[in-house]
Every structure is written in C-alpha cells, then in structure tokens.
Amino acid sequence: MIQRIQTVYLIVVALLSGVLPFFVNLWSDAKGQEIYASNEILVSILFYIIGALALWTIFLFKKRKNQFVLNRLNMILNLFLLGLFVYRSLNLSGETTVSEKGIGMLIPVFSIVFLTLANRAIKKDEDLVKSVDRLR
Known part of the structure; x- marks a missing residue:
C-alpha cells in the first residue's frame, strides 16, 4: 500500500536528503565562500545514501x-x-574571522523528525494488522 502516510514522510526525507543539500548552503568558510554538499565528498555520499535508503x-x-x-x-x-x-561547526567557530553556519546543517x-513520524505510522499499521488477525 503505497498510498499510506508514511510514504509521504519518506518521500519528504528523500527530497530533503537527496535534493535540498545541493541547493542550500551548509556553511560559509572564512573567505565567505559558500560550501554545499557537492563540495564535500563524504557529506555528499551520506546524503545520497540517506535519500536512497528512504526511497x-x-x-x-x-x-x-x-x-x-x-x-x-x-x-x-x-x-x-x-x-x-x-564537529565541522566547532572547527569553523574557532577561526579568527567570522564564518557562518548555513541552514543546510x-x-x-x-x-530524523520525519523518519520518527514514519515509524509511528508503520507501528500503527502493524498494530492494526495484528488486531485484525486476532479477530479471525
């Protein structure tokens, strides 16, 4: 049943992690250059894995x-x-010039919030199926 509410939550997680970090800056360095997820290979791979796992x-x-x-x-x-x-933001804050943390962080x-909501809905469905099985 793909038309359940947890599907909506998981699609939101996939869009948040798979698309948004490449358009929203994660932080700005001391020179004022904005850093996106595509600039950091480990961050980029983690975002792709999270999005693919949600899908x-x-x-x-x-x-x-x-x-x-x-x-x-x-x-x-x-x-x-x-x-x-x-860890990265703690390292950024120790610079002599002021750097900014982006909304992408x-x-x-x-x-995590949407995954928690999806897990609640999955548990609710599982409880519903168990209660119907008890009636048989």
Whole structure:
C-alpha cells in the first residue's frame, strides 16, 4: 500500500536528503565562500545514501518490520551526519574571522523528525494488522 502516510514522510526525507543539500548552503568558510554538499565528498555520499535508503524503504510496504528497521538505520545515519556537522561547526567557530553556519546543517534534524513520524505510522499499521488477525 503505497498510498499510506508514511510514504509521504519518506518521500519528504528523500527530497530533503537527496535534493535540498545541493541547493542550500551548509556553511560559509572564512573567505565567505559558500560550501554545499557537492563540495564535500563524504557529506555528499551520506546524503545520497540517506535519500536512497528512504526511497528503498517506501517499496518495502509489504514488510513493515523491515521498513521499521531500515528507518532506524536511516536515523542512525542522520545522527552520524549531524555529528559530522557539529564537529565541522566547532572547527569553523574557532577561526579568527567570522564564518557562518548555513541552514543546510539542519537537514538531518528535519529528516530524523520525519523518519520518527514514519515509524509511528508503520507501528500503527502493524498494530492494526495484528488486531485484525486476532479477530479471525
């Protein structure tokens, strides 16, 4: 059933992680040059993996338990990416000239929120199926 609410949440995560970081700056360096995800290879690969995993999870609608586990894995990847951003921002703040953190550094936070909402909806569907099986 692709027309479920968790599909919408997972599509939002795929768009947030697969498209948005390449158009929104992550941070600006000391020279004022904006850094995007395409400038950093590790960040770019992590964003692509997160987006692809979210898309792959959509098509596992018959295996709700696997969907739940893959969403948890996706949350862990987002936390790793967020930790990488925090590490990078702490290094940026120690410069002699002022550098700016971009709005793109919040993308993993929004992705985690939408993945949590998707997991709630998956759990709700799983509970519904279990309750119907008990009636048989």
